[in-house]
Amino acid sequence: MIAEKSKVKRLGNQLFFTGPTLIAFAIAVLIPFAYGYYLTLMHMTSPVSPLEFSGIDNYKTAFQDKDLWASLWLTVKYVGATIVLVNAIGFILAYLVTSGLRSQNFFRTALFTPNLIGGLVLGYIWQFIFVQSLPMIGEKFGIEALRLGWLGDEHQAFWALVIVTIWQSAGYMMIIFIAGLISVPKDIIEASTIDGANAFQRLTRMTLPLMVPSFVVTIFLTLKNAFMVYDINFSLTGGGPFNSTQMVSMHVVQKAFLETNYGVGQAEAIVLFVIVAVVTGLQVYFSKKMEVEA
């Protein structure tokens, strides 16, 4: 710690160094987040009309909103599916591209590419695949599952969302896992080989336990991204067919801006925040406990 002697100088430096971030952070996050609680207590039909105090009415309406719970339940299923699949595939890919192949850098580069594309455009690309291309294959080769566009059926549309999510984020998780795999000490693996452990035993008994810190990060990221997913949902299925794939984020946007029910929308957004905070908090707490020292 380097501290200035004069108080004026210290205050000057404090403002100089932390002021800009503090101001931008307050404008973007702190003030709206705090103000958001106040808005949930207000009746607000449009952004410009005067606010009327309504107490906890918005929360009552939110809790009675069947669509909110339906979208939340759907989001939970989506969170579950993506956490398992994105992490499993990300880990397998990382394992394959760290096995010492000469072309492993090429594969790393290629598998990361989908991550460069934004969710909105990503949804449009896959709309083309699901609506135009896969039915063609189904037609040609008589594969019934592909013949009907996936986005028109509620179960298939859900899995379409999961597939696109895997396609987008498995490469990112792969990179995090690579970082973890590289840092697994080689001598431990060698020692276990000498002691007679086979490849599978080395993976499950040595490597995976040492990878817990990587999994803490990747599971946290998939969890957070899945709870907040909006772009892909919006551009791939638009919530359809018949609102069957509308996740909670999209539901909140819909409630506020399309149904112009800002107070209720905000109350539902706060419910979403509380859920995300509790779930990610528990996840980090419990997975930190699982970490082992090499």
Added chain:
Amino acid sequence: MAARRWTSLTLTYLLLIVAFVSFTFPFFLLIVNSFKTNGDILENPFSLPRHWDFSHFGDVIEKMNFLVTFKNTFVISALSVAFILLFSAMAAYYIVRNATRFNKTFFAVLVASMIIPFQSIMIPLIYIYGAKLNWIKTMPMGLLIVLYIGFGSAFSVFIYHGFIKSIPLELEEASLIDGCTRRQTFFKIVLPMLAPTSSTIAILNVLWIWNDYLLPSLVLNDEAHFTMPIKMKVFNGTYMNNWELLIPAILMTVLPILVVYLFGQRYIIKGVMQGAIK
């Protein structure tokens, strides 16, 4: 033993090739279909074009107002990221070197804010800066950049914080003894040392800001300010199912970032990897 090694090698390659094809196939579809007419796209989405037709790109450039949209996206991303780097580095440096109670609290709040879903900020955001202060009308681009700095600062300060902690204090003390002020020490000694971390933070922020849709769609209402994702949305709505325009438009939207990746992929992968470890 050798035979077993050979089988596992073949299996590894086989799996990687399957993964490679499934991860790059959509790009292949985009490219081959960009040069086809609607009829050809619908009939043979997987084959190469019967005759290569470049005319749709001109159409797309014109109809998407591509140059203006590209410039907007570029300016917003570049300015936001430049300020994020500078301000976050300054804040992280001061938080580490002057660990007062205020600074510790500030850091804790920043880190904790990373789990706030954008949806729970967005309505008050529009209310305060739209209805109350009218900044959305009067200074949309400026507001958007400030918001990006605010949203990006939590993660960036967090990564800088981790790195600065590992820098030995002696260098700074030496420069202070030699007569540098605190600010000179930061700009001349510390900031240059942060360069590798800065590039990591820049990459992660550019990827997110360049592709962001929801926030700019709420803040930017005038077509003259539209960024690529918003323009793509409008374009998609206008030319629904007109794949001979939509596919080249999608390709042109993703192309700039793919080209950058092609040249900088080594650094980008490395950057993401470093961001992951911290």
